[in-house]
Amino acid sequence: MGPTADASGAALTTTAPTLAPPSAEEIARAKEIVGRVSTAFSSRVVGQERLRTALLIALLSEGHVLLESVPGLAKTLAASTLSQTVKAKFSRIQCTPDLLPSDIIGTQVYDQRNHEFETQLGPVHANFVLLDEINRSSAKTQSAMLEAMQERQTSIAGHIHPLPRPFMVLATQNPIEEEGTYVLPHAQMDRFLLKEIVNYPSDGEELIVLERIEAGTLGPDHEETRPVADPDDVIWLQELTKRVYVDPAIKRYIVALVQATRNAHQLLGPETGSYVEIGASPRASIAFLQASRAAALLLGRSYVTPEDVRELRHSILRHRLHLSFEALAEKVQPEMLVDALVRAVPSP
The missing domain is CATH 1.10.8.80 (Magnesium chelatase subunit I, C-Terminal domain)
Structure with a gap:
Protein backbone atom coordinates (compact mmCIF):
# COMPACT_ATOMS: atom_id res chain seq x y z
CA MET A 1 0.00 0.00 0.00
CA GLY A 2 1.46 3.36 -1.01
CA PRO A 3 1.37 6.77 0.62
CA THR A 4 -1.88 8.74 0.88
CA ALA A 5 -2.62 12.35 1.76
CA ASP A 6 -4.58 13.90 4.63
CA ALA A 7 -6.95 16.89 4.42
CA SER A 8 -4.03 19.33 4.43
CA GLY A 9 -2.33 17.52 1.57
CA ALA A 10 0.50 16.14 3.69
CA ALA A 11 1.72 12.71 2.67
CA LEU A 12 0.89 9.88 5.03
CA THR A 13 2.52 6.47 4.87
CA THR A 14 0.28 3.51 5.58
CA THR A 15 1.30 -0.11 5.82
CA ALA A 16 -0.81 -3.21 5.51
CA PRO A 17 -1.28 -5.31 8.66
CA THR A 18 1.24 -8.10 8.97
CA LEU A 19 -0.63 -10.25 11.49
CA ALA A 20 -2.69 -13.06 10.02
CA PRO A 21 -6.38 -13.07 11.05
CA PRO A 22 -7.39 -15.79 13.51
CA SER A 23 -8.00 -19.20 11.97
CA ALA A 24 -11.24 -21.12 12.35
CA GLU A 25 -9.56 -23.41 14.89
CA GLU A 26 -8.35 -20.44 16.94
CA ILE A 27 -11.80 -18.84 16.85
CA ALA A 28 -13.33 -22.11 18.04
CA ARG A 29 -10.85 -22.38 20.91
CA ALA A 30 -11.43 -18.75 21.89
CA LYS A 31 -15.20 -19.25 21.84
CA GLU A 32 -14.85 -22.33 24.04
CA ILE A 33 -12.69 -20.51 26.63
CA VAL A 34 -14.95 -17.45 26.69
CA GLY A 35 -18.00 -19.71 26.99
CA ARG A 36 -16.58 -21.42 30.06
CA VAL A 37 -15.72 -18.10 31.70
CA SER A 38 -19.14 -16.60 30.88
CA THR A 39 -20.98 -19.62 32.26
CA ALA A 40 -18.95 -19.58 35.49
CA PHE A 41 -19.47 -15.84 35.83
CA SER A 42 -23.25 -16.10 35.33
CA SER A 43 -23.46 -18.89 37.91
CA ARG A 44 -22.55 -16.33 40.56
CA VAL A 45 -23.60 -12.94 39.18
CA VAL A 46 -27.31 -12.76 38.41
CA GLY A 47 -28.22 -10.80 35.27
CA GLN A 48 -25.86 -7.89 34.53
CA GLU A 49 -25.17 -9.11 31.00
CA ARG A 50 -23.89 -5.71 29.87
CA LEU A 51 -21.49 -5.66 32.81
CA ARG A 52 -20.22 -9.15 31.99
CA THR A 53 -19.70 -8.19 28.33
CA ALA A 54 -17.92 -4.96 29.28
CA LEU A 55 -15.55 -6.80 31.64
CA LEU A 56 -14.73 -9.43 29.02
CA ILE A 57 -14.15 -6.80 26.31
CA ALA A 58 -11.85 -4.83 28.61
CA LEU A 59 -10.00 -8.00 29.61
CA LEU A 60 -9.38 -9.05 26.01
CA SER A 61 -8.44 -5.48 25.04
CA GLU A 62 -6.01 -5.08 27.98
CA GLY A 63 -8.01 -2.05 29.10
CA HIS A 64 -9.65 -0.79 32.27
CA VAL A 65 -13.28 -0.18 33.21
CA LEU A 66 -14.99 2.61 35.12
CA LEU A 67 -18.24 1.42 36.71
CA GLU A 68 -20.87 3.86 37.91
CA SER A 69 -23.83 2.84 40.04
CA VAL A 70 -25.36 3.10 43.46
CA PRO A 71 -23.99 0.64 46.05
CA GLY A 72 -25.11 -2.96 46.26
CA LEU A 73 -25.30 -3.91 42.57
CA ALA A 74 -22.71 -6.73 42.65
CA LYS A 75 -19.72 -4.79 41.27
CA THR A 76 -17.34 -6.29 43.83
CA LEU A 77 -18.86 -9.74 43.30
CA ALA A 78 -18.44 -9.39 39.53
CA ALA A 79 -14.77 -8.40 39.81
CA SER A 80 -13.85 -11.14 42.29
CA THR A 81 -15.81 -13.78 40.37
CA LEU A 82 -14.08 -12.94 37.09
CA SER A 83 -10.67 -13.22 38.75
CA GLN A 84 -11.60 -16.58 40.28
CA THR A 85 -12.80 -17.99 36.96
CA VAL A 86 -9.36 -17.39 35.40
CA LYS A 87 -7.37 -18.38 38.51
CA ALA A 88 -5.92 -14.89 38.94
CA LYS A 89 -4.99 -12.73 41.91
CA PHE A 90 -7.64 -10.23 43.04
CA SER A 91 -7.31 -7.25 45.36
CA ARG A 92 -9.81 -4.66 46.52
CA ILE A 93 -8.86 -1.14 47.56
CA GLN A 94 -11.44 0.93 49.44
CA CYS A 95 -10.71 4.53 48.50
CA THR A 96 -10.92 7.12 51.29
CA PRO A 97 -9.71 10.73 51.54
CA ASP A 98 -6.73 9.70 53.71
CA LEU A 99 -5.54 6.98 51.33
CA LEU A 100 -1.92 7.57 50.28
CA PRO A 101 -0.19 6.57 47.03
CA SER A 102 2.09 4.24 49.02
CA ASP A 103 -1.02 2.42 50.29
CA ILE A 104 -1.67 1.43 46.68
CA ILE A 105 1.67 0.95 44.94
CA GLY A 106 3.75 -0.10 47.97
CA THR A 107 6.65 1.30 49.98
CA GLN A 108 9.95 0.46 51.62
CA VAL A 109 10.03 -0.68 55.24
CA TYR A 110 13.17 -0.74 57.38
CA ASP A 111 14.02 -4.22 58.66
CA GLN A 112 15.75 -3.75 62.02
CA ARG A 113 16.98 -7.35 62.11
CA ASN A 114 18.89 -7.12 58.83
CA HIS A 115 19.50 -3.36 59.02
CA GLU A 116 18.25 -2.77 55.49
CA PHE A 117 15.16 -1.54 53.70
CA GLU A 118 12.71 -4.09 52.38
CA THR A 119 10.27 -3.40 49.54
CA GLN A 120 6.65 -4.26 50.24
CA LEU A 121 4.50 -4.22 47.11
CA GLY A 122 1.06 -2.70 47.39
CA PRO A 123 -2.32 -4.22 46.46
CA VAL A 124 -2.10 -2.84 42.92
CA HIS A 125 0.28 -5.72 42.16
CA ALA A 126 -2.53 -8.11 41.31
CA ASN A 127 -4.22 -9.28 38.12
CA PHE A 128 -7.58 -7.74 38.94
CA VAL A 129 -7.73 -4.60 41.08
CA LEU A 130 -11.02 -3.16 42.29
CA LEU A 131 -10.80 0.53 43.20
CA ASP A 132 -13.96 1.02 45.21
CA GLU A 133 -15.29 4.60 45.06
CA ILE A 134 -12.25 6.03 43.32
CA ASN A 135 -13.71 9.53 43.55
CA ARG A 136 -13.28 9.45 47.35
CA SER A 137 -9.48 9.35 47.11
CA SER A 138 -7.39 12.50 46.77
CA ALA A 139 -6.12 13.75 43.44
CA LYS A 140 -2.57 12.66 44.32
CA THR A 141 -3.67 9.11 45.05
CA GLN A 142 -5.82 9.00 41.91
CA SER A 143 -2.83 10.13 39.88
CA ALA A 144 -0.59 7.39 41.32
CA MET A 145 -3.16 4.72 40.50
CA LEU A 146 -3.84 5.97 37.01
CA GLU A 147 -0.11 6.12 36.31
CA ALA A 148 0.15 2.46 37.24
CA MET A 149 -2.76 1.74 34.88
CA GLN A 150 -1.07 3.57 32.02
CA GLU A 151 2.52 2.43 32.50
CA ARG A 152 1.68 -1.03 33.91
CA GLN A 153 4.49 -0.67 36.42
CA THR A 154 5.23 1.05 39.70
CA SER A 155 8.33 2.81 40.93
CA ILE A 156 9.36 2.40 44.57
CA ALA A 157 12.57 4.09 45.77
CA GLY A 158 13.82 4.33 42.22
CA HIS A 159 13.25 0.66 41.39
CA ILE A 160 10.76 -0.38 38.70
CA HIS A 161 8.31 -3.18 39.52
CA PRO A 162 6.31 -4.47 36.52
CA LEU A 163 2.66 -5.30 37.11
CA PRO A 164 1.52 -8.86 36.36
CA ARG A 165 -0.22 -10.02 33.20
CA PRO A 166 -3.09 -9.96 32.76
CA PHE A 167 -3.73 -6.69 34.58
CA MET A 168 -7.08 -4.91 34.74
CA VAL A 169 -8.45 -2.17 36.97
CA LEU A 170 -12.13 -1.86 37.76
CA ALA A 171 -12.87 1.50 39.35
CA THR A 172 -16.27 2.33 40.80
CA GLN A 173 -17.87 5.63 41.61
CA ASN A 174 -21.15 6.48 43.31
CA PRO A 175 -23.08 9.18 41.41
CA ILE A 176 -25.38 9.94 44.34
CA GLU A 177 -23.21 10.90 47.32
CA GLU A 178 -21.05 13.86 46.30
CA GLU A 179 -19.93 15.01 49.76
CA GLY A 180 -16.26 14.30 50.42
CA THR A 181 -15.50 13.27 46.84
CA TYR A 182 -12.89 14.37 44.32
CA VAL A 183 -14.20 14.44 40.76
CA LEU A 184 -11.98 12.55 38.33
CA PRO A 185 -10.37 15.02 35.90
CA HIS A 186 -11.40 14.64 32.27
CA ALA A 187 -7.86 13.66 31.25
CA GLN A 188 -7.80 10.84 33.80
CA MET A 189 -11.24 9.49 32.89
CA ASP A 190 -9.97 9.30 29.32
CA ARG A 191 -7.61 6.52 30.38
CA PHE A 192 -10.47 4.12 31.06
CA LEU A 193 -11.24 2.04 27.99
CA LEU A 194 -14.93 1.77 28.90
CA LYS A 195 -17.40 3.36 31.28
CA GLU A 196 -20.36 1.18 32.13
CA ILE A 197 -23.51 2.21 33.98
CA VAL A 198 -24.69 -0.63 36.22
CA ASN A 199 -28.48 -0.63 36.61
CA TYR A 200 -30.85 -2.26 39.10
CA PRO A 201 -31.80 -5.91 38.47
CA SER A 202 -35.26 -6.84 37.26
CA ASP A 203 -37.86 -8.33 39.59
CA GLY A 204 -37.07 -11.84 38.43
CA GLU A 205 -33.32 -11.38 38.77
CA GLU A 206 -33.66 -9.99 42.28
CA LEU A 207 -35.82 -12.97 43.23
CA ILE A 208 -33.08 -15.31 41.96
CA VAL A 209 -30.58 -13.46 44.20
CA LEU A 210 -32.77 -14.18 47.24
CA GLU A 211 -33.15 -17.84 46.27
CA ARG A 212 -29.38 -18.25 45.83
CA ILE A 213 -28.71 -16.68 49.22
CA GLU A 214 -31.18 -19.10 50.80
CA ALA A 215 -29.51 -22.01 48.99
CA GLY A 216 -26.07 -20.88 50.22
CA THR A 217 -24.60 -20.22 46.76
CA LEU A 218 -24.39 -16.49 47.55
CA GLY A 219 -23.54 -14.65 50.73
CA PRO A 220 -20.61 -14.67 53.19
CA ASP A 221 -20.46 -18.48 53.48
CA HIS A 222 -20.42 -19.31 49.77
CA GLU A 223 -17.63 -21.27 48.15
CA GLU A 224 -15.29 -19.59 45.72
CA THR A 225 -15.93 -20.02 42.01
CA ARG A 226 -13.88 -22.85 40.57
CA PRO A 227 -11.40 -21.69 37.92
CA VAL A 228 -12.29 -22.67 34.36
CA ALA A 229 -9.26 -21.00 32.73
CA ASP A 230 -5.89 -19.60 33.74
CA PRO A 231 -3.87 -16.42 33.12
CA ASP A 232 -2.09 -18.05 30.17
CA ASP A 233 -5.47 -18.55 28.48
CA VAL A 234 -6.26 -14.87 29.02
CA ILE A 235 -2.91 -13.76 27.58
CA TRP A 236 -3.49 -16.02 24.56
CA LEU A 237 -6.93 -14.43 24.04
CA GLN A 238 -5.41 -10.95 24.30
CA GLU A 239 -2.83 -11.75 21.65
CA LEU A 240 -5.50 -13.31 19.44
CA THR A 241 -7.67 -10.20 19.79
CA LYS A 242 -4.92 -8.08 18.24
CA ARG A 243 -5.15 -10.20 15.10
Whole structure:
Protein backbone atom coordinates (compact mmCIF):
# COMPACT_ATOMS: atom_id res chain seq x y z
CA MET A 1 0.00 0.00 0.00
CA GLY A 2 1.46 3.36 -1.01
CA PRO A 3 1.37 6.77 0.62
CA THR A 4 -1.88 8.74 0.88
CA ALA A 5 -2.62 12.35 1.76
CA ASP A 6 -4.58 13.90 4.63
CA ALA A 7 -6.95 16.89 4.42
CA SER A 8 -4.03 19.33 4.43
CA GLY A 9 -2.33 17.52 1.57
CA ALA A 10 0.50 16.14 3.69
CA ALA A 11 1.72 12.71 2.67
CA LEU A 12 0.89 9.88 5.03
CA THR A 13 2.52 6.47 4.87
CA THR A 14 0.28 3.51 5.58
CA THR A 15 1.30 -0.11 5.82
CA ALA A 16 -0.81 -3.21 5.51
CA PRO A 17 -1.28 -5.31 8.66
CA THR A 18 1.24 -8.10 8.97
CA LEU A 19 -0.63 -10.25 11.49
CA ALA A 20 -2.69 -13.06 10.02
CA PRO A 21 -6.38 -13.07 11.05
CA PRO A 22 -7.39 -15.79 13.51
CA SER A 23 -8.00 -19.20 11.97
CA ALA A 24 -11.24 -21.12 12.35
CA GLU A 25 -9.56 -23.41 14.89
CA GLU A 26 -8.35 -20.44 16.94
CA ILE A 27 -11.80 -18.84 16.85
CA ALA A 28 -13.33 -22.11 18.04
CA ARG A 29 -10.85 -22.38 20.91
CA ALA A 30 -11.43 -18.75 21.89
CA LYS A 31 -15.20 -19.25 21.84
CA GLU A 32 -14.85 -22.33 24.04
CA ILE A 33 -12.69 -20.51 26.63
CA VAL A 34 -14.95 -17.45 26.69
CA GLY A 35 -18.00 -19.71 26.99
CA ARG A 36 -16.58 -21.42 30.06
CA VAL A 37 -15.72 -18.10 31.70
CA SER A 38 -19.14 -16.60 30.88
CA THR A 39 -20.98 -19.62 32.26
CA ALA A 40 -18.95 -19.58 35.49
CA PHE A 41 -19.47 -15.84 35.83
CA SER A 42 -23.25 -16.10 35.33
CA SER A 43 -23.46 -18.89 37.91
CA ARG A 44 -22.55 -16.33 40.56
CA VAL A 45 -23.60 -12.94 39.18
CA VAL A 46 -27.31 -12.76 38.41
CA GLY A 47 -28.22 -10.80 35.27
CA GLN A 48 -25.86 -7.89 34.53
CA GLU A 49 -25.17 -9.11 31.00
CA ARG A 50 -23.89 -5.71 29.87
CA LEU A 51 -21.49 -5.66 32.81
CA ARG A 52 -20.22 -9.15 31.99
CA THR A 53 -19.70 -8.19 28.33
CA ALA A 54 -17.92 -4.96 29.28
CA LEU A 55 -15.55 -6.80 31.64
CA LEU A 56 -14.73 -9.43 29.02
CA ILE A 57 -14.15 -6.80 26.31
CA ALA A 58 -11.85 -4.83 28.61
CA LEU A 59 -10.00 -8.00 29.61
CA LEU A 60 -9.38 -9.05 26.01
CA SER A 61 -8.44 -5.48 25.04
CA GLU A 62 -6.01 -5.08 27.98
CA GLY A 63 -8.01 -2.05 29.10
CA HIS A 64 -9.65 -0.79 32.27
CA VAL A 65 -13.28 -0.18 33.21
CA LEU A 66 -14.99 2.61 35.12
CA LEU A 67 -18.24 1.42 36.71
CA GLU A 68 -20.87 3.86 37.91
CA SER A 69 -23.83 2.84 40.04
CA VAL A 70 -25.36 3.10 43.46
CA PRO A 71 -23.99 0.64 46.05
CA GLY A 72 -25.11 -2.96 46.26
CA LEU A 73 -25.30 -3.91 42.57
CA ALA A 74 -22.71 -6.73 42.65
CA LYS A 75 -19.72 -4.79 41.27
CA THR A 76 -17.34 -6.29 43.83
CA LEU A 77 -18.86 -9.74 43.30
CA ALA A 78 -18.44 -9.39 39.53
CA ALA A 79 -14.77 -8.40 39.81
CA SER A 80 -13.85 -11.14 42.29
CA THR A 81 -15.81 -13.78 40.37
CA LEU A 82 -14.08 -12.94 37.09
CA SER A 83 -10.67 -13.22 38.75
CA GLN A 84 -11.60 -16.58 40.28
CA THR A 85 -12.80 -17.99 36.96
CA VAL A 86 -9.36 -17.39 35.40
CA LYS A 87 -7.37 -18.38 38.51
CA ALA A 88 -5.92 -14.89 38.94
CA LYS A 89 -4.99 -12.73 41.91
CA PHE A 90 -7.64 -10.23 43.04
CA SER A 91 -7.31 -7.25 45.36
CA ARG A 92 -9.81 -4.66 46.52
CA ILE A 93 -8.86 -1.14 47.56
CA GLN A 94 -11.44 0.93 49.44
CA CYS A 95 -10.71 4.53 48.50
CA THR A 96 -10.92 7.12 51.29
CA PRO A 97 -9.71 10.73 51.54
CA ASP A 98 -6.73 9.70 53.71
CA LEU A 99 -5.54 6.98 51.33
CA LEU A 100 -1.92 7.57 50.28
CA PRO A 101 -0.19 6.57 47.03
CA SER A 102 2.09 4.24 49.02
CA ASP A 103 -1.02 2.42 50.29
CA ILE A 104 -1.67 1.43 46.68
CA ILE A 105 1.67 0.95 44.94
CA GLY A 106 3.75 -0.10 47.97
CA THR A 107 6.65 1.30 49.98
CA GLN A 108 9.95 0.46 51.62
CA VAL A 109 10.03 -0.68 55.24
CA TYR A 110 13.17 -0.74 57.38
CA ASP A 111 14.02 -4.22 58.66
CA GLN A 112 15.75 -3.75 62.02
CA ARG A 113 16.98 -7.35 62.11
CA ASN A 114 18.89 -7.12 58.83
CA HIS A 115 19.50 -3.36 59.02
CA GLU A 116 18.25 -2.77 55.49
CA PHE A 117 15.16 -1.54 53.70
CA GLU A 118 12.71 -4.09 52.38
CA THR A 119 10.27 -3.40 49.54
CA GLN A 120 6.65 -4.26 50.24
CA LEU A 121 4.50 -4.22 47.11
CA GLY A 122 1.06 -2.70 47.39
CA PRO A 123 -2.32 -4.22 46.46
CA VAL A 124 -2.10 -2.84 42.92
CA HIS A 125 0.28 -5.72 42.16
CA ALA A 126 -2.53 -8.11 41.31
CA ASN A 127 -4.22 -9.28 38.12
CA PHE A 128 -7.58 -7.74 38.94
CA VAL A 129 -7.73 -4.60 41.08
CA LEU A 130 -11.02 -3.16 42.29
CA LEU A 131 -10.80 0.53 43.20
CA ASP A 132 -13.96 1.02 45.21
CA GLU A 133 -15.29 4.60 45.06
CA ILE A 134 -12.25 6.03 43.32
CA ASN A 135 -13.71 9.53 43.55
CA ARG A 136 -13.28 9.45 47.35
CA SER A 137 -9.48 9.35 47.11
CA SER A 138 -7.39 12.50 46.77
CA ALA A 139 -6.12 13.75 43.44
CA LYS A 140 -2.57 12.66 44.32
CA THR A 141 -3.67 9.11 45.05
CA GLN A 142 -5.82 9.00 41.91
CA SER A 143 -2.83 10.13 39.88
CA ALA A 144 -0.59 7.39 41.32
CA MET A 145 -3.16 4.72 40.50
CA LEU A 146 -3.84 5.97 37.01
CA GLU A 147 -0.11 6.12 36.31
CA ALA A 148 0.15 2.46 37.24
CA MET A 149 -2.76 1.74 34.88
CA GLN A 150 -1.07 3.57 32.02
CA GLU A 151 2.52 2.43 32.50
CA ARG A 152 1.68 -1.03 33.91
CA GLN A 153 4.49 -0.67 36.42
CA THR A 154 5.23 1.05 39.70
CA SER A 155 8.33 2.81 40.93
CA ILE A 156 9.36 2.40 44.57
CA ALA A 157 12.57 4.09 45.77
CA GLY A 158 13.82 4.33 42.22
CA HIS A 159 13.25 0.66 41.39
CA ILE A 160 10.76 -0.38 38.70
CA HIS A 161 8.31 -3.18 39.52
CA PRO A 162 6.31 -4.47 36.52
CA LEU A 163 2.66 -5.30 37.11
CA PRO A 164 1.52 -8.86 36.36
CA ARG A 165 -0.22 -10.02 33.20
CA PRO A 166 -3.09 -9.96 32.76
CA PHE A 167 -3.73 -6.69 34.58
CA MET A 168 -7.08 -4.91 34.74
CA VAL A 169 -8.45 -2.17 36.97
CA LEU A 170 -12.13 -1.86 37.76
CA ALA A 171 -12.87 1.50 39.35
CA THR A 172 -16.27 2.33 40.80
CA GLN A 173 -17.87 5.63 41.61
CA ASN A 174 -21.15 6.48 43.31
CA PRO A 175 -23.08 9.18 41.41
CA ILE A 176 -25.38 9.94 44.34
CA GLU A 177 -23.21 10.90 47.32
CA GLU A 178 -21.05 13.86 46.30
CA GLU A 179 -19.93 15.01 49.76
CA GLY A 180 -16.26 14.30 50.42
CA THR A 181 -15.50 13.27 46.84
CA TYR A 182 -12.89 14.37 44.32
CA VAL A 183 -14.20 14.44 40.76
CA LEU A 184 -11.98 12.55 38.33
CA PRO A 185 -10.37 15.02 35.90
CA HIS A 186 -11.40 14.64 32.27
CA ALA A 187 -7.86 13.66 31.25
CA GLN A 188 -7.80 10.84 33.80
CA MET A 189 -11.24 9.49 32.89
CA ASP A 190 -9.97 9.30 29.32
CA ARG A 191 -7.61 6.52 30.38
CA PHE A 192 -10.47 4.12 31.06
CA LEU A 193 -11.24 2.04 27.99
CA LEU A 194 -14.93 1.77 28.90
CA LYS A 195 -17.40 3.36 31.28
CA GLU A 196 -20.36 1.18 32.13
CA ILE A 197 -23.51 2.21 33.98
CA VAL A 198 -24.69 -0.63 36.22
CA ASN A 199 -28.48 -0.63 36.61
CA TYR A 200 -30.85 -2.26 39.10
CA PRO A 201 -31.80 -5.91 38.47
CA SER A 202 -35.26 -6.84 37.26
CA ASP A 203 -37.86 -8.33 39.59
CA GLY A 204 -37.07 -11.84 38.43
CA GLU A 205 -33.32 -11.38 38.77
CA GLU A 206 -33.66 -9.99 42.28
CA LEU A 207 -35.82 -12.97 43.23
CA ILE A 208 -33.08 -15.31 41.96
CA VAL A 209 -30.58 -13.46 44.20
CA LEU A 210 -32.77 -14.18 47.24
CA GLU A 211 -33.15 -17.84 46.27
CA ARG A 212 -29.38 -18.25 45.83
CA ILE A 213 -28.71 -16.68 49.22
CA GLU A 214 -31.18 -19.10 50.80
CA ALA A 215 -29.51 -22.01 48.99
CA GLY A 216 -26.07 -20.88 50.22
CA THR A 217 -24.60 -20.22 46.76
CA LEU A 218 -24.39 -16.49 47.55
CA GLY A 219 -23.54 -14.65 50.73
CA PRO A 220 -20.61 -14.67 53.19
CA ASP A 221 -20.46 -18.48 53.48
CA HIS A 222 -20.42 -19.31 49.77
CA GLU A 223 -17.63 -21.27 48.15
CA GLU A 224 -15.29 -19.59 45.72
CA THR A 225 -15.93 -20.02 42.01
CA ARG A 226 -13.88 -22.85 40.57
CA PRO A 227 -11.40 -21.69 37.92
CA VAL A 228 -12.29 -22.67 34.36
CA ALA A 229 -9.26 -21.00 32.73
CA ASP A 230 -5.89 -19.60 33.74
CA PRO A 231 -3.87 -16.42 33.12
CA ASP A 232 -2.09 -18.05 30.17
CA ASP A 233 -5.47 -18.55 28.48
CA VAL A 234 -6.26 -14.87 29.02
CA ILE A 235 -2.91 -13.76 27.58
CA TRP A 236 -3.49 -16.02 24.56
CA LEU A 237 -6.93 -14.43 24.04
CA GLN A 238 -5.41 -10.95 24.30
CA GLU A 239 -2.83 -11.75 21.65
CA LEU A 240 -5.50 -13.31 19.44
CA THR A 241 -7.67 -10.20 19.79
CA LYS A 242 -4.92 -8.08 18.24
CA ARG A 243 -5.15 -10.20 15.10
CA VAL A 244 -8.89 -9.71 14.52
CA TYR A 245 -9.21 -8.06 11.11
CA VAL A 246 -10.40 -4.46 10.88
CA ASP A 247 -11.12 -3.28 7.35
CA PRO A 248 -9.81 0.18 6.35
CA ALA A 249 -13.42 1.27 5.83
CA ILE A 250 -14.17 0.39 9.47
CA LYS A 251 -11.12 2.37 10.63
CA ARG A 252 -12.30 5.40 8.63
CA TYR A 253 -15.75 4.98 10.21
CA ILE A 254 -14.20 4.96 13.70
CA VAL A 255 -12.24 8.12 12.95
CA ALA A 256 -15.36 9.77 11.51
CA LEU A 257 -17.34 8.97 14.69
CA VAL A 258 -14.68 10.44 16.96
CA GLN A 259 -14.23 13.46 14.68
CA ALA A 260 -17.99 14.02 14.88
CA THR A 261 -17.72 14.62 18.64
CA ARG A 262 -15.34 17.51 17.85
CA ASN A 263 -17.71 18.98 15.25
CA ALA A 264 -20.99 18.60 17.11
CA HIS A 265 -21.92 22.24 16.41
CA GLN A 266 -21.88 21.61 12.66
CA LEU A 267 -23.55 18.19 12.72
CA LEU A 268 -26.26 18.78 15.35
CA GLY A 269 -26.93 22.48 14.90
CA PRO A 270 -25.96 25.39 17.14
CA GLU A 271 -28.41 24.61 19.95
CA THR A 272 -27.82 20.89 20.48
CA GLY A 273 -24.22 21.05 19.34
CA SER A 274 -23.40 23.63 21.98
CA TYR A 275 -23.98 20.98 24.65
CA VAL A 276 -20.66 19.36 23.67
CA GLU A 277 -17.89 21.66 24.85
CA ILE A 278 -14.93 19.36 24.10
CA GLY A 279 -14.99 16.24 21.95
CA ALA A 280 -13.24 12.92 22.41
CA SER A 281 -9.47 12.55 22.12
CA PRO A 282 -7.62 10.09 19.84
CA ARG A 283 -7.75 7.65 22.78
CA ALA A 284 -11.40 7.17 21.81
CA SER A 285 -10.39 6.02 18.31
CA ILE A 286 -7.85 3.62 19.82
CA ALA A 287 -10.49 2.36 22.27
CA PHE A 288 -12.97 1.73 19.43
CA LEU A 289 -10.32 -0.20 17.50
CA GLN A 290 -9.29 -2.37 20.46
CA ALA A 291 -12.74 -2.94 21.95
CA SER A 292 -14.45 -3.70 18.62
CA ARG A 293 -11.87 -6.42 17.97
CA ALA A 294 -12.64 -7.95 21.36
CA ALA A 295 -16.40 -7.66 20.77
CA ALA A 296 -16.07 -9.45 17.43
CA LEU A 297 -14.02 -12.25 19.01
CA LEU A 298 -16.60 -12.69 21.76
CA LEU A 299 -19.19 -13.24 19.03
CA GLY A 300 -16.98 -15.82 17.32
CA ARG A 301 -15.86 -13.68 14.39
CA SER A 302 -12.39 -12.96 13.02
CA TYR A 303 -13.39 -9.55 11.63
CA VAL A 304 -15.06 -6.36 12.87
CA THR A 305 -18.38 -5.04 11.53
CA PRO A 306 -19.84 -1.51 11.78
CA GLU A 307 -22.39 -2.87 14.24
CA ASP A 308 -19.58 -3.92 16.60
CA VAL A 309 -18.41 -0.30 16.63
CA ARG A 310 -21.89 1.17 17.12
CA GLU A 311 -22.68 -1.20 20.00
CA LEU A 312 -19.72 0.25 21.90
CA ARG A 313 -20.61 3.91 21.33
CA HIS A 314 -21.99 4.61 24.81
CA SER A 315 -19.33 2.71 26.74
CA ILE A 316 -16.49 4.43 24.89
CA LEU A 317 -17.83 7.97 24.42
CA ARG A 318 -20.05 8.73 27.46
CA HIS A 319 -17.08 9.60 29.68
CA ARG A 320 -15.03 11.28 26.96
CA LEU A 321 -17.46 14.06 26.07
CA HIS A 322 -16.95 17.24 28.07
CA LEU A 323 -20.43 18.73 28.36
CA SER A 324 -21.12 22.42 28.66
CA PHE A 325 -22.59 24.09 31.73
CA GLU A 326 -25.94 24.40 29.93
CA ALA A 327 -26.02 20.67 29.27
CA LEU A 328 -25.30 19.90 32.92
CA ALA A 329 -27.89 22.41 34.09
CA GLU A 330 -30.53 20.92 31.80
CA LYS A 331 -29.45 17.37 32.77
CA VAL A 332 -28.72 16.38 29.18
CA GLN A 333 -27.50 12.79 29.09
CA PRO A 334 -24.28 12.17 27.12
CA GLU A 335 -25.82 9.02 25.63
CA MET A 336 -28.45 11.15 23.87
CA LEU A 337 -25.74 13.29 22.26
CA VAL A 338 -23.71 10.22 21.30
CA ASP A 339 -26.73 8.67 19.58
CA ALA A 340 -27.38 11.88 17.67
CA LEU A 341 -23.78 12.08 16.52
CA VAL A 342 -23.72 8.42 15.44
CA ARG A 343 -26.87 8.95 13.38
CA ALA A 344 -25.16 11.88 11.65
CA VAL A 345 -22.20 9.78 10.48
CA PRO A 346 -22.78 7.54 7.41
CA SER A 347 -22.12 3.88 8.06
CA PRO A 348 -19.87 1.90 5.68
